[in-house]
Every structure is written in C-alpha cells, then in structure tokens.
Amino acid sequence: MTEKKYDLVIIGGGAAGMAAADTAAEKGLKTALIEREDRLGGILNQCIHNGFGLQFFKEELTGPEYAHRFLERITKHHEVETFLGTTVMDVEIGDTKVVYGYSHKLGVIKIQTPAIILAMGSRERNRGNIGIPGSRPAGVFTAGLVQRLVNIEGYKPGESAVIIGSGDIGLIMARRLTWIGLKVKAVIEIQPYPSGLTRNIVQCLNDFDIPLYLSHVVSRIYGSDRVDGVDVTPIEEGKLNTEKTFKIECDTILLSVGLIPENELSRKFGVAINPETGGAIVDAHLMTSVEGVFSCGNVLHIHDLVDYVTEEAISAANFAFQYLDKGFESEYTLTPGNIQTHIHPKTVVKAGIFETEPSTNVKYVIPNKYNPTRENRFFMRSLIVKNNAKLVIKAGDTIIKDKRLLHVQPSEMISVTLKPKDFKNYPGGLEKLADEKLEFLIL
Amino acid sequence: MKHKQLICISCPIGCHLEVEYEEKLSDSGQIIHVKGNRCPKGEVYGREEVLSPKRTVTATALIHSKLQARIPVKTTAPILKELIFPLLKEIYQLNLKPPIKIGETLIKNYKNTGIDVVSTMEIFE
Numbered sequence: 001m002t003e004k005k006y007d008l009v010i011i012g013g014g015a016a017g018m019a020a021a022d023t024a025a026e027k028g029l030k031t032a033l034i035e036r037e038d039r040l041g042g043i044l045n046q047c048i049h050n051g052f053g054l055q056f057f058k059e060e061l062t063g064p065e066y067a068h069r070f071l072e073r074i075t076k077h078h079e080v081e082t083f084l085g086t087t088v089m090d091v092e093i094g095d096t097k098v099v100y101g102y103s104h105k106l107g108v109i110k111i112q113t114p115a116i117i118l119a120m121g122s123r124e125r126n127r128g129n130i131g132i133p134g135s136r137p138a139g140v141f142t143a144g145l146v147q148r149l150v151n152i153e154g155y156k157p158g159e160s161a162v163i164i165g166s167g168d169i170g171l172i173m174a175r176r177l178t179w180i181g182l183k184v185k186a187v188i189e190i191q192p193y194p195s196g197l198t199r200n201i202v203q204c205l206n207d208f209d210i211p212l213y214l215s216h217v218v219s220r221i222y223g224s225d226r227v228d229g230v231d232v233t234p235i236e237e238g239k240l241n242t243e244k245t246f247k248i249e250c251d252t253i254l255l256s257v258g259l260i261p262e263n264e265l266s267r268k269f270g271v272a273i274n275p276e277t278g279g280a281i282v283d284a285h286l287m288t289s290v291e292g293v294f295s296c297g298n299v300l301h302i303h304d305l306v307d308y309v310t311e312e313a314i315s316a317a318n319f320a321f322q323y324l325d326k327g328f329e330s331e332y333t334l335t336p337g338n339i340q341t342h343i344h345p346k347t348v349v350k351a352g353i354f355e356t357e358p359s360t361n362v363k364y365v366i367p368n369k370y371n372p373t374r375e376n377r378f379f380m381r382s383l384i385v386k387n388n389a390k391l392v393i394k395a396g397d398t399i400i401k402d403k404r405l406l407h408v409q410p411s412e413m414i415s416v417t418l419k420p421k422d423f424k425n426y427p428g429g430l431e432k433l434a435d436e437k438l439e440f441l442i443l
Numbered sequence: 444m445k446h447k448q449l450i451c452i453s454c455p456i457g458c459h460l461e462v463e464y465e466e467k468l469s470d471s472g473q474i475i476h477v478k479g480n481r482c483p484k485g486e487v488y489g490r491e492e493v494l495s496p497k498r499t500v501t502a503t504a505l506i507h508s509k510l511q512a513r514i515p516v517k518t519t520a521p522i523l524k525e526l527i528f529p530l531l532k533e534i535y536q537l538n539l540k541p542p543i544k545i546g547e548t549l550i551k552n553y554k555n556t557g558i559d560v561v562s563t564m565e566i567f568e
Contacts, residue, residue: 048515154512
C-alpha cells in the first residue's frame with residue numbers, strides 16, 4: 001500500500017479537476033489530482049468540435065486544445081502530483097480525511113488530506129433510465145459513447161441513425177455522423193423546444209436539413225440482432241397520439257437524454273445531495289455538508305459551457321485554500337454543522353444563515369447559500385422559454401437586483417453576480433437580510 | 444430589399460439576426476445591413492452567411508498510435524460550405540505517424556483558400 005499526505009485531494013482530472021489543481025498549485029497547496037483514465041482531460045479529449053474557451057480564453061478552441069492549455073499549466077506546477085489510471089473507491093471522514101484509491105501501477109493508495117474537491121463529472125442517461133419499449137437489438141447507444149467510438153477508437157457505428165433528444169451532445173453527433181458518411185434521419189425531442197444551444201441547431205441540423213421533431217417521442221424500437229427502425233409518436237395535449245405514429249428506418253440509435261452528476265462516491269461518505277440538481281448542496285464557499293469537502297463542475301450541476309466549469313473550479317480551489325489558511329471567519333457565513341444530511345432545498349433553516357431559493361420559473365440556483373459581505377456568483381436555469389424576460393432577485397419585499405434577459409430557455413444556464421454594494425441599502429441591514437431567503441425569479 | 448432571419452453561430456449566445464440585402468451589386472458594392480448582433484462577429488457572420496456561407500470543419504484523421512486510433516484536426520478558418528465534403532475526403536486520406544504536435548499543419552493551403560488543416564491534440568507515441 002502506498003501512503004501519502006497532501007494539503008488537498010482533487011477527485012477527477014477533467015475540465016473541473018484540472019482548473020482546480022492549477023489554482024490550488026498557484027496558492028501553494030500540495031495537491032493530489034486523481035484521474036481514473038490514463039490521461040487528464042476527461043470528456044474534453046473526445047469533444048473534437050469547437051466552441052470552447054470563448055469566455056475564458058477569448059478564443060474559440062476545440063475540446064482537446066482547451067484541455068491542453070490546462071495540461072501545460074499543471075505540468076509547470078511541482079505542487080501537483082497526478083495519479084493517472086487511479087480510481088477513488090472510498091473516503092473516510094474523521095479528524096482528517098482519508099482517500100482510498102486503486103491504481104494498476106501502484107496498487108492500493110491511501111492519501112491523508114484535510115480538504116477534498118469533488119470534480120468527478122457526470123454520466124449519461126441511457127435507455128434503461130427512460131424505458132423505451134420494443135426489442136433489444138444491438139445498435140442502441142448513448143451519444144457520448146458514440147462520440148468516443150468515432151473520435152478516439154475510429155469506428156463508424158452504422159449507416160443510418162435516429163437521435164433521441166436535442167441536447168448538445170446529440171446535435172454535435174448529428175453533424176459528426178453526417179460528416180463521416182451516415183445518414184442522420186431525424187432528431188426526436190420530447191419537449192416543445194430544443195434542449196441544446198441554438199447555434200448547434202443551426203450548424204448541426206439546419207445545415208444538413210436534418211428534421212427536428214419537437215413534442216415527439218420514440219415509442220418503440222424494432223430489430224432482432226440489430227436495430228432496423230423506430231416508431232415516432234407525437235405528444236398532443238400532454239398525451240401520446242398513437243394514431244399519428246410513423247416509422248423511421250435506421251440501424252443506429254443515439255440517446256442524448258441528459259447527464260447525471262456522478263455522485264455515487266459522494267453519497268457513500270455522507271455528502272447531502274440536492275434533488276433538483278443531482279449534485280451536492282453547497283454553501284457560499286461551494287463546500288458540501290461534509291466539512292472541508294468542496295464540489296465543482298458537472299458533478300455539482302450539469303453545465304452547458306466549459307468556461308463556467310473552469311470558473312467554478314477556480315472558485316472551489318480558492319475557497320479550499322481559504323478554508324485551509326484561515327477558515328471562514330465571518331459571522332454571516334454558514335458553518336457546515338447546521339446542515340442536516342437529508343435536507344430538502346426548500347426546508348426553512350435557522351435564521352442567520354443566508355439561503356438562496358429558486359422561485360418563480362427557476363429550476364435551481366447554485367450555490368444554496370451566499371455571503372452578502374463579499375462578491376457572490378450564482379448559476380441557475382430557467383424553467384421557461386421566453387424573450388425579453390426579467391431576472392428578479394429579492395429578499396422579502398425588497399428587490400435586490402433585476403436584470404433584463406433577451407432570451408431564456410432551460411438549456412442555457414444563466415449567471416449573475418451580486419456584490420456587497422447590492423445589499424448595502426437593505427432596510428434593517430444584514431441582520432434583517434438574514435431572516436429572508438434570497439429569491440430568484442424569472443418573469 | 445430582401446430579408447433573412449438568421450441565428451449567429453459565432454458564439455454560444457446565438458443572437459437572432461435580421462439581415463437586409465440587395466441581391467444585385469450596386470455602384471457602391473453589395474448592400475447588406477445586419478441587425479441584432481451583440482458584437483462585431485455577428486455583423487461578419489450575417490454578411491457572410493448571405494453572400495458565401497462558411498463553416499469551420501473539425502474532424503479526425505488516421506494515426507498509427509498506441510494511445511488512440513484517430514487524431515483530432517480542424518481548419519484554421521471557416522471554409523466555403525461547398526468545399527466541406529471534398530475537404531473531409533482529403534482528411535480521411537491522411538495516414539499519420541506520431542509524434543504530432545498540437546497545431547502542426549497536416550494539409551497546407553487547401554485548394555488555394557489560404558486555409559490549413561492542423562492537429563488539435565499532441566500525440567507522441
């Protein structure tokens with residue numbers, strides 16, 4: 001058994017893990033970066049398309065190029081030790097934290113650390129999760145798996161495809177498959193609006209005249225050894241109208257029906273999970289219900305832009321440093337002992353704890369707590385599609401901020417920053433503010 | 444005056460553009476007005492999409508490596524839509540051996556467009 005000690009252990013070496021490691025090293029923290037694949041980069045290595053880095057680097061990069069930027073930074077930091085091909089199996093919480101990992105090179109690794117950043121990313125929802133009726137032939141894949149098979153392994157998955165779900169991964173793969181010679185027959189979306197970024201509808205579907213069927217589902221899969229077709233049924237007035245079912249012949253089906261934050265390990269050692277996001281409940285320091293354990297990236301909530309993942313990971317590393325350095329001293333900040341383990345996000349908590357609450361038309365807000373004495377960055381998603389909407393942030397009857405949003409849709413994450421000056425004129429001051437939840441509304 | 448409604452794809456915001464244009468060249472050149480863009484890229488996109496639509500191509504090429512079967516590549520600038528499939532055909536003819544550096548040119552000045560195809564990943568073995 002290999003035994004080591006670090007200031008910080010980062011679990012996951014993808015976009016979030018790499019950015020957190022870079023920042024932690026800059027702050028002088030002796031950091032272990034643990035990654036189960038044989039290289040860093042995570043999902044970025046297979047995302048060969050561009051659109052990454054426009055916000056963070058002000059350049060348009062492909063996934064591998066974005067990963068390369070961080071790989072270069074990490075290689076320069078002697079404070080970061082990278083453990084590749086290593087899977088974290090267990091975390092023990094006690095006076096200190098112990099992380100147990102298995103690696104084919106080193107065998108069992110036991111790492112003692114006072115702080116952990118969870119950056120494990122997410123996994124794909126599959127056919128079993130959504131229960132599509134029909135036979136079970138070969139040729140039914142999740143979109144991310146096909147992306148790996150095509151871009152890394154060099155396979156052509158079939159000749160003709162139907163894509164279920166208009167999420168970004170499905171749209172990107174519609175274009176990719178067309179460019180490697182498949183006929184993509186249709187994209188089927190259950191909601192009345194597309195899930196992915198609008199730019200992807202244009203450059204991945206419209207460019208190739210691939211039809212997008214909104215408010216439709218794949219109601220049956222046909223084929224014995226291999227897929228040979230699907231039934232597609234429209235949803236009318238909330239119900240399947242089976243009389244209008246039509247069939248599309250194809251030999252390949254891609255499922256792009258959502259990502260699930262990978263928190264199996266987190267749940268195992270007692271991290272409280274937010275049922276709205278599938279990720280940890282976090283306070284104003286991105287700290288989970290387990291003291292000294294932070295969370296960022298897709299394992300916290302599913303992002304659309306890697307630039308926001310990077311930003312969130314940098315914040316998490318900065319908060320981890322603060323925690324190790326001086327602790328979180330202000331009386332207005334949350335102490336983790338106040339959170340119960342199976343908390344429902346709408347539970348009323350003790351006064352004096354500054355809590356955020358997703359309200360009208362907002363699905364969730366991260367983080368779940370805020371600190372009015374410093375700058376706070378919030379990420380949220382809308383439940384509605386609307387042009388010329390308004391984001392209203394209020395506490396009690398007082399509006400803290402309102403912001404005009406030209407266009408909102410559930411698939412496009414919204415971010416907003418609040419500064420101490422936004423709370424300066426709150427009637428009754430911070431003591432009164434502590435009694436109210438900070439509500440986020442989209443009108 | 445013709446009108447076209449487009450969604451800009453230059454960045455993930457996806458501004459809704461309205462492009463007014465004359466199909467025939469006038470004495471002062473091509474008249475095109477773009478509205479709805481939040482940044483200068485949108486103006487460029489609006490004009491080009493109407494006159495000569497272009498796209499950046501990202502794809503993979505064959506590489507004989509222990510690590511993976513394909514190496515990701517991209518065009519250094521957007522190319523005319525009608526050149527995309529011929530370019531892909533040429534990319535699929537490439538037969539590469541490591542080491543390949545990130546940014547290394549694999550196809551130079553494709554069909555005299557001034558556009559190259561470069562590697563987007565370093566593969567050393």
